[in-house]
Amino acid sequence: xxxxxxxxxxxxxxxxxxxxxxxxxxxxxxLPADDSVAAGFARDMKTHHDQAVQMSWIxxxxxxxxxxxxxSYDIARTQENQSGQMAGWLDVWGLSPTGPGAQMEWMQGxxxxxxxxxxxxxxxxxxxxxxxxxxxxxxxxSLTGEExxxxxxxxxxxxxxxxxxxxxxxxxxxxxxxxxxxxxxxxTSQTAEVETMTQMLDRRGAQPxx
Numbered sequence: 001x002x003x004x005x006x007x008x009x010x011x012x013x014x015x016x017x018x019x020x021x022x023x024x025x026x027x028x029x030x031l032p033a034d035d036s037v038a039a040g041f042a043r044d045m046k047t048h049h050d051q052a053v054q055m056s057w058i059x060x061x062x063x064x065x066x067x068x069x070x071x072s073y074d075i076a077r078t079q080e081n082q083s084g085q086m087a088g089w090l091d092v093w094g095l096s097p098t099g100p101g102a103q104m105e106w107m108q109g110x111x112x113x114x115x116x117x118x119x120x121x122x123x124x125x126x127x128x129x130x131x132x133x134x135x136x137x138x139x140x141x142s143l144t145g146e147e148x149x150x151x152x153x154x155x156x157x158x159x160x161x162x163x164x165x166x167x168x169x170x171x172x173x174x175x176x177x178x179x180x181x182x183x184x185x186x187x188t189s190q191t192a193e194v195e196t197m198t199q200m201l202d203r204r205g206a207q208p209x210x
Contacts, residue, residue: 130162
C-alpha cells in the first residue's frame with residue numbers, strides 16, 4: 001500500500017473512532033481515581049498529542065510537498081480530536097488536567113513488559129520520551145523545504161514510537177473500556193504512520209534519530 005493510501009485509511013479509522021467515543025460512556029461503573037492508569041494516560045497522552053499537533057502545524061507551513069502537508073494535517077486533525085476527547089474524560093471524571101504524581105508515574109510498578117523499555121521512562125531531563133526539546137522546535141521553525149520535511153519526519157517518528165508503549169499500558173491496565181478503545185486506535189494508527197514516515201524519510205536519503 002502506498003504512503004498516501006496508508007494515511008487515508010489511518011485517518012478515516014481514527015476520526016471515526018473518536019466520533020464514536022464522543023457518543024459513548026467514558027467509564028465503567030466506577031469513575032477513575034486521580035492516581036489511576038486511566039487518568040494518568042489521559043493526562044500524559046494529551047500532553048504528548050499536543051506537541052505532535054504543534055509540530056505538524058509548524059511543518060505544514062514550511063513545505064510545499066503535498067504528501068508531507070497531507071500527513072501533517074491528518075496527524076494534527078486526528079490528535080487534536082483525541083486530545084479534546086481525553087480532556088473531556090478528565091472533566092467528566094471530576095479530575096484536574098494535572099495529576100498528583102510525576103508524569104508517567106502511572107506506568108510504574110505494574111509489572112508490565114514495558115517496565116524497562118526506555119520509551120516507558122522519563123528522560124534524564126525529566127521529560128516524557130519522544131518529546132522534542134524547545135531547541136528542536138525552534139530548529140524546526142527555522143527550516144524550510146526538504147530540510148524541514150526531514151527534521152519533522154525524524155522528530156515525529158521518535159514521538160510516535162514513544163507513544164505506543166504508553167498506549168499499550170493503558171490497554172492492559174486502565175480498566176476502562178473507552179480508554180482501552182482509544183489506546184488501541186493510537187497503537188494502530190501511530191504504528192502505521194511510523195512505517196509511512198520511515199518510507200518517506202528513506203526516499204529523502206535520511207535516517208531516523210537515535
